[in-house]
Amino acid sequence: MAVINENPIINRAYVELKRLSADEQAQKLAENREKALRDEYARNKHAYAKGKTEGVNRLAGLIRKGYDLDTALKMLESEAEL
Numbered sequence: 001m002a003v004i005n006e007n008p009i010i011n012r013a014y015v016e017l018k019r020l021s022a023d024e025q026a027q028k029l030a031e032n033r034e035k036a037l038r039d040e041y042a043r044n045k046h047a048y049a050k051g052k053t054e055g056v057n058r059l060a061g062l063i064r065k066g067y068d069l070d071t072a073l074k075m076l077e078s079e080a081e082l
Contacts, residue, residue: 020026055076062072 020030058076059072062075063069067075
């Protein structure tokens with residue numbers, strides 16, 4: 001605990017943490033906020049992975065149709081700009 005007393009910023013954070021920990025409503029709000037952030041992160045991660053998979057599949061489809069890689073990439077980039 002000596003470090004807490006020596007550093008005023010850490011000391012203030014520690015005091016605030018103790019105060020919030022004692023406040024059941026504040027604790028519940030903090031837990032809900034943390035859950036919302038985790039849920040948002042999971043949704044974003046899923047959307048990114050889905051978009052990446054769709055992009056790779058579209059690219060592969062264009063290459064199967066006979067487009068070279070550079071042309072296929074340019075086609076996908078121009079669609080993304082719309």
